Amino acid sequence: MTFLVALVVASPVIAVVVDGVLNGREATMPRGLGGMVVTTLLLMTGVGLGTLVVGGGLAWLVTAYRFPGRDVLVWLLVLPLAMPAYILGFVFLSTFDAAGPVQSLLRDVLGDAVAFSVRSLPGAIVVMSLSLFPYVYLMARAALVEQSPTTYDAARSLGAGRRRAFWRVVVPLARPSLAAGLAIVMMEVLTDFATVQYFGVKTVSVGVYLVWKGSYDFHAATQISALVLVFAVAVLAGERLMRGRARFTQRGGRGAGLPAERLTGAHGWAATLACLLALAAGFVVPVIRLVGWAVAEARADPEAFVDERFGEYLANSLAVAAIAATGCVLLSLVMSHAVRIGGGRVVGSAASVTTFGYAVPGAVVGIGVLLVFAWADRALEALGVPNGTGLLVTGSVLGILYAYLVRFLAPAYQAVDASFAKIAPSMTLSAMSLGAGPLGVLSRVHLPLVRPGVAVALVLVTIDAIKELPIVLLLRPFGFTTVAVWVYQLAAENFWQKAALPALVIVAAATVPVYVLFRQIRATDRRDARER
Template sequence: MSIVTRSLTTITKPVAPAITGRGIRVSWRIPLLPVLIAGLISLPILLLAAELLTPKLDLWAQLWSTVLPRMLGNTLLLMAGVGAGTLIIGTGLAWLVTMYQFPGCAFFDRALLLPLAMPAFIMGFIFMSLFDYAGPVQTAWRALFGRSAPFPDIHSGGGAIIVMTLVLYPYVYMLARSAFREQAGVTLEAARALGCGRKRAFWRIAIPMARPSLAAGAALALMEAMTDFATVRFFSFPTISEGVVRLWEGRMDRVAATELASLLMIVALALLVVERQLRGRARYHQQGGSGRRPVRAALKGQSKWGAFAVCALVLFAAFVLPIGQLVLWAVHEINGHVPGTWETVYGQYVGNSFALAGIAAVLTVGLALLLAHSARIWKSRFVHGLTRIGTMGYALPGSVIAAGVLLTIAPVDHTLHEWLGTGLLLTGSVVGLMYAYVVRFLAVAHKSVESSLDKVKPSMDEAARTLGARPWDVLRRIQAPLVANGVLAALILVFVDVMKELPATLLLRPFGLDTLGVWAYMLAAESFWQAASIPALTIVAVGLIPVILLMRTGDRA
């Protein structure tokens, strides 16, 4: 073996340039990129907050004397109802599928995530049509029990709460399931060895230990509930979010809409603080886990079928029923198709939706990569804080972001117009909408990108360097291939979220640019349910992609 007998002449390569002033170069540099990104994200929020500091009192007085008390009450009621509903259903189902063996438990374990693919407003109009006075359920009810048989009014908070609970419980379910799995195995066995039965262990051990995860899941569900305006509108249950859209879209009163949005922002930020604190604690709580799952106890007799029935009922109501109805409508619509109706615009709206979602995904993931990469380079608390600011948009309702983005870009537009006569360059184009998408979905992209960057250990970079790779080679041969999957996942997530997004799209879309979501909403608002099923089904189909990916990777939240 002559491994080391390489001739000395081979090392007379050009010597690297001498480095002067070592160490100084780094110390005074400002992390420009993260500062810029965090600034970009927080500007709309700060401008909205500034609105709160200079309240238009007469406007508030007017709002207070008319719609505000009801909207505020409805918002709180909705949050309480959806919070309780998602906690009960999500936690209960998670406990069933992790702790017990019953027919179909492995199937339900994953299938119960499926409702994530369904935007709340689509679910809303389906349930509306099914349970409305003229709908099949009430019609059958009257046929069975007579014309005056009482039936609960679907146009109510109760209806909205049920629909949103059915769509949003997977957030709690997902976090509860992983909490039970990761921590419960050993701890629960210890509890049972100490003479504590499964049911008591649930209340005394599992729930207290999983509490941070459960609350964080409920907070995520509530954020989604707060951004919704369409479902509550279908159910005649106006919330603040609905009020912002109504003032903006219906009455063209952007000043009042902005004031109302700033109020909603306070609620959202409070929720964000709670969620972030609990998330941190949830991570801490779950560190003791050994990774061993608890042994599932086999249920017998009645309880076996009881557990099956509960899971099947939820899955039926939250997924099978609405999908079935959509497919049924779509089949009718296609069969009874009148030429020159929806097929003329379908392609165009699909194109619009895909283009918007595609551009937004690339833009958002690009910024997320820059943000995550600079956090790795700088490793400072300051940059960490900037990252947290840059990724808080997921908590803000779409209508709030729309109001903030408009506050940010309208003055720029104005200035540009005065100088160059450009007209509504930003507010009249997709720039505002893209800005809103980035603010809202940067966190989604960042989370996925960051976790894939974490897989690239510093020692891998170093190993590549010792093997003769230049920094560019390290990026190309090591980092890029390792990060590729995470980037792809981030692109898919943002793409689908943009497809499902409604309020910001409705408020900020340039004139004449309609998307599948806006189209479906408009048709449903006019009770053209059968026609609405075509775009709705398209959105759900795209929405299923990340859910199926999630189901395949198991419990990675």
Template structure:
């Protein structure tokens, strides 16, 4: 009887949808289009600034700045891409395929570097590897060397140093999806390769890696976008990337037009990355039957192989998390014991929390709305509209900040002109140079995280439930409140946590759009590192890392629950582009 009612409801729902599709634009779709317009406004602002021209500065930028910035950015992305792919795929293959000491620990510990922002990692290693820092001082003591100049040591302030540090903090973007696909791969495919005489290495390169290529392409592209978005680590390490060029052109040379012109070139690099990522996933998909796909049993390792596997998984965790976290704990402890807590710490925390909480609430609500537009809108292009609304995540923070100035100023001028004409008063700047500008930029930047996560949760709810509820007279509000909200709580919580942490540690947007005399934890850390007073920023940096551990704990609690030994592991029916 229930199946019959569901079938009738599905038939009626389809007929209604067809009739509505023939009509005009629904209010839901129009509202989603308005959100897309807000998201694309910074790009329009970039174009407006760029066409104004930067006068005599542009020839100087073309001759001296852009060639170096483009070459450095290209080499940085290539190097980081190689490191994250090798480390992420290698560690994912080890923990998914073999049994060795510490495997259960490394499964979730390999995610810990995600909690350390790139600028804090560079901030920590600049002090740790300084000529008078603990590493070189210990080496000189062991070798009997008295002068720092007599000990050769790799220079951390270099392109190689930036590639190494960024690679070892961003590899989890590859590790997480690659491990998931390695765990999903059928036991039959791997064991057939083994029975045909393929060893672990040959099985990896001929069977496992080609099947995991879509996950590797997606993870690598995300890591490269984060590397492109970085400004603190690159500047601290003396690497003149396009991001640093935008910041210095705007702040040092006082040319917003020149910064916009460089930013447009940077957008070309971003779209090139997107094309490479799409090409890496072209026609690549993995299909398996849910409930019938059994992952291959992990192979036990012993002797030197087990030691090598343990060390290979431990090294990224030590470099990407243990060393910087230990440094921050030690330096923060020294700072507190000697001088107490920084007097303005409460203000920095309050500013960071206020911005992050407001931005998270607006981002999650907007993402929830967009997810429902994709589900309920009768227009066939609704899904495309939702995808376009998430394009802000692909725009680096510096580029977004430059482009935000035009729409913010236009809105302020429009309101001020209306107020002068009708009320006889001047409203001044309402959004420009305010916390509201930061919140809007955060929402645009991280909207894809909330809408994507919530939409993924909605896909697990059968449409027949919606149709059955509507056939019984339930409206959208009751459907969402009584049926969807309880089922979507995990997805909404995960999206909110991820957005909150990203807002807390976001540096480029806060650095360029913050109001005067307004400090967050991130901007304070940047200021102390720029002055070379690393110990004074250790407390704020440690707090950012501790906040970043929250989503890592969430991921560890939800993503690494394996089926009991001998049981079948659940896997999606398909993973495709």
């Protein structure tokens, strides 16, 4: 079963690679592809540096110093994860664009000489950095908290200043975690479609969608998808390279963590202000703007405030998300159970393959799913089945569900497998020695013990599916729209106020896993504090 799941998950990626190799000469590549590649590299580099400075800097600030509000801000700084970049993007545009309040105020005070355009690559870099910096922040903070103070204290005792000790001791020890955080950020940048569209930035992921929806040149879309896949593999390889060559270890346990210096007076309030600015720009101000638009829309036309289509779109989002989450969790249970009852390294390796889909951009997964169903069409027609799969993809949401399975099986499996890892092998062996079969062990022993992991997996996949945009845009059947697609369409046409309510629904839903993350990290920190 595990091998079958691995094959199903890997098939879209394999299809993209094979079609790209076999049919590359038939493709008519779009103009400006070289520019898309350069733009993608610049965007990834810019956002990587931005998140490293903001996320890494804030992690060092809340770990190495104590200042007013620090104990609360250390958790609140994760909240921008609940604000998808494509929502933060249109809020940013409405605020700083030529017709927005900021430039209008500047023109009134300073004249037209201060006009500037935010629909540009730098604008996209700023927005995506504000949305994604918590990934680096979380990884960096975890690495700093886990460091033993002995090495740092040794450097200080040898005459190194606080700044030199930071660069020569703290940063090298945190390098693997920083690399992991940056890899996640760059994968998110590579996957993004809507945000860069708002800012007029053409990346290779945008190229996949434009070619497929514009000219329906399947082979060209596959070629660009293969190029996107190359970017993804390069990011993963770079992260592995940084981890592989870096051999920075520490002796001793966690101890009491890095010594925190208390900041008083202006320095303390400056540190508080720095944290508040990042939190406000990445979450608080956008939420206030969205609530303000929603209230204004309700006052302007109370009867039309809630669009009659809203219920349908929300139901579509919840239905496909719930089905996808259920499927991912069931498969995760089967795979984790198979590994625990004696699957061996081969089964474990096959299970690991299923997690690769999360690193593949949504546009590539979408094209890969289309390829897989096209191959299935030809196979069925060769067997004498008329019309092959017919409207199985274009006439239903089956393609979306398959793509969701490929894309989101990884977080479900990791959450479920983490719960399985806490079960003592002796419990499994005892149940089997008493005559329980594999299904009996799963239902009577494993399942009751892994319910917390199952619940977390259901929540994570459901929220990820609700926010997903590129897959739905590529694979949705005629007339099928989700809340995420609706927000994108309204924002693309500058209907900011109408997009506010569905955007708030997405943000509220995305806050749930962030809250779960809050509780997990706080519980871990409290447990570690008791053990010290």
